[in-house]
Amino acid sequence: MLKYLRNKLVSVDRLTPEQLTVFGKLDDDLYGIQLEAIFSLDTLQIKKIAGKWHRWTTPECPRALAHLNAAVGFSVGPGFRDHIQKSLGRSGCRHFANLLIEMGDAAKNARLMIQFEMAKKHQPDLTIEAFYANPPKDISIISETTIKAKNDSKSEKQLGLFIEEKQSEKPVIRKDSNHFCMDLHLHSSPESPCSTIRVYEQIIDAKNVGINGGVLTDHNYIWPEEKIQELKNKYAFTVIGGNEITTELGDILVYGFKENIKGIVPIKELRKKVVDRGGFMAVAHPFRAFLVIGGNQLVPNVKNASQKRVFEYVDAIEIYNGKCSEKENLLACEVAKYLGLKGIAGSDSHEKGSIGCFTTDFFEPVNTESDFLEQLHAGSFTISSLF
Numbered sequence: 001m002l003k004y005l006r007n008k009l010v011s012v013d014r015l016t017p018e019q020l021t022v023f024g025k026l027d028d029d030l031y032g033i034q035l036e037a038i039f040s041l042d043t044l045q046i047k048k049i050a051g052k053w054h055r056w057t058t059p060e061c062p063r064a065l066a067h068l069n070a071a072v073g074f075s076v077g078p079g080f081r082d083h084i085q086k087s088l089g090r091s092g093c094r095h096f097a098n099l100l101i102e103m104g105d106a107a108k109n110a111r112l113m114i115q116f117e118m119a120k121k122h123q124p125d126l127t128i129e130a131f132y133a134n135p136p137k138d139i140s141i142i143s144e145t146t147i148k149a150k151n152d153s154k155s156e157k158q159l160g161l162f163i164e165e166k167q168s169e170k171p172v173i174r175k176d177s178n179h180f181c182m183d184l185h186l187h188s189s190p191e192s193p194c195s196t197i198r199v200y201e202q203i204i205d206a207k208n209v210g211i212n213g214g215v216l217t218d219h220n221y222i223w224p225e226e227k228i229q230e231l232k233n234k235y236a237f238t239v240i241g242g243n244e245i246t247t248e249l250g251d252i253l254v255y256g257f258k259e260n261i262k263g264i265v266p267i268k269e270l271r272k273k274v275v276d277r278g279g280f281m282a283v284a285h286p287f288r289a290f291l292v293i294g295g296n297q298l299v300p301n302v303k304n305a306s307q308k309r310v311f312e313y314v315d316a317i318e319i320y321n322g323k324c325s326e327k328e329n330l331l332a333c334e335v336a337k338y339l340g341l342k343g344i345a346g347s348d349s350h351e352k353g354s355i356g357c358f359t360t361d362f363f364e365p366v367n368t369e370s371d372f373l374e375q376l377h378a379g380s381f382t383i384s385s386l387f
Contacts, residue, residue, distance in 0.1 A: 010102050012110040020110055022103040026095060030057055035099055039107040044076035067092030076104040085353020094354050179361035182213040185346025191218035195350040202355055203235045209356045213238030213366055217253055222260045240372050249310040251284040256373045271313045280376045282316040282344050287328045302334045311339055319343035320358035320383055345383045358385055
């Protein structure tokens, strides 16, 4: 039986009267990371931040450390989550971004607790429920507090993380494009059990970075057409229903095919059904984890990599996937070129902040599924990156 365990810990210390030091740690069977950030107590602005990797899946992961300082200068409040996901989640690491967001929430709650304890000095009968129901809008009460900062002999250097202060950077946004930009690989919750983002959050996130449309490719799930239309009308955003189907040769992104298939299906059988309906098939992340599985194995040459049987049954290869390393995506690009297959791109988003890192950009607007399939089959698109 396969077992998977994830532990996450966030703690807050008040080492000085004016600041909160927040420590976060995520540890599971794949990843081991820790973050430490200093927030100002008055505005909850991130003043300093540092992190460490203990365990990772690809050589690309530790490089995210160089992007941590992009979060310096942001304050917990409206837009904090989006800022962190855009500036750190996309350019650095989504695990760091999600952990830092929880650390910001912890800092906010810690400040409220300090305010509550000070308020009780003036209102001894005040309950925490009543205080939280109507928290103070003026945070000046903090400056009056007589609560002593935690007496801890550890200095910043002794905390175990090297912290470098840096001016805040602007969030990354998509450059202007004359094309119709679409993310062709999205997973939403609860339709995909592995996802943590609701579909409406995906759409809002996508629009914020300048994407024109997206394809919902939840695992073995078919979105009802009425729900697709409702989302399109409500958010003025092109939504297409797709699917990610598991075959004996790997995961396949399927467009224009509405049969609700469960479990593992033979790819030959799937291919016939999709072709009969005028659909389109692309192999998803064909070389994901090839540097991890097998340890120190040599990177396969293009000719050998092109011999995977799955390529015989698809119309395209996902050459850029947001969950793959640069080397894995590069190999997919080279294989697609060698085989003469079309290449598509998508974020493979499962959480906020990762949408749109790679997009498939169509030469004409995509308003309907028919528009979408027509341009896919014609190869009327190009690939671009958010960065």
